[in-house]
Amino acid sequence: MENKSSFDAVLFRPVSADGASSWAFVLLPKAASEKLPRRGRTTVEGTINGYGFQATLEPDGKLSHWLRVSQELQEAAGVAVGDTISLEIQPVEKEPEPEIPSDLADALAANPEAHCIWKATTTIARVDWIHWITSAKQSKTRAKRIGDTCNMLAEGKKRVCCFDPSGFYSKALRAPEHE
Template identity: 40%
Template sequence: MTAEREQNMAKSKLSVRFEAALQASGARTVLRLPDAASKKLPSRGQVAVHATINGHTFDTVIEPDGEFGHWMSLDEGLQKAAGTGPGKKATVKVEPREEWPEPRVPPDLRATLSSAPREVQELWHAITPRARWEWVRWVNATKNPDTRKRRVEVTISKMSSGKRRPCCFNLASCTDPELSKSGKLALD
């Protein structure tokens, strides 16, 4: 365990333990936190956590479900490592972290940022990883290609004027376009 990880654990001292069944939704596998577990977390929005599922540890960002709860997506590799899958129960522990992992910046936003004015690129690197997560989440929150293109353009425009975070969107809503309906997690 790194010294940074130990410091983060000492600061938060919050460890939320629970059991939950994994659910398939389309091509995705989702673990929805029980209400009691979500209520213990420090935010109704995204929460960066160090997680353990069936003894397998990893860092992730838990997403809001739009109903004051949380969920996380589990890829096939993680499911295999944890020995679990859709329909199976898993033993889970999550510990909120102060340090956020870097988001996966989608190719369209990454390309636009790389060709943006220097001050926008500098601001992107100066903002916190959590703020970068918010920009990425806002851009990704639509299925409509025209809306998405406009959001990428607006990101650059807002950052050009010094804005460090997107405004005017509910941070506690479910924004995953594959799993969201009217801002709420909608599983098959």
């Protein structure tokens, strides 16, 4: 498959307030990211040092992506922070349906018009709506975005109109800082 990428990358630990993060991450090389179907959140399948996984890549705000590597995946793949790891990735055939946050699900349930349009959107559109909502840094902003989502959907809008899912123009999204 031409969308498959193989590369080596360093496994980083994110800077955290308590210094005890159990997860790690990898920054994708731009060439690998360019083979993906979109600059926003994208689900891939692949291997880390030969161990299979499926995960959703996050945008880094620089038109590339980063991969969160859980403690469980690190242990299963036999890798540790600081290691240079071998990755092979490719986009999944069909983007999985995103998990709907409970506050959004409640708001959609209370607004039948919005819920009807929500169900008529594409999986990628729902991923973008959810990403826009969950990328809010403050609870007040998140609540406003949920209200705006329901209003826009009820008006028949199937795509979030005010969100750059790559973070490139708004700089709202980026990879974690690393130690």
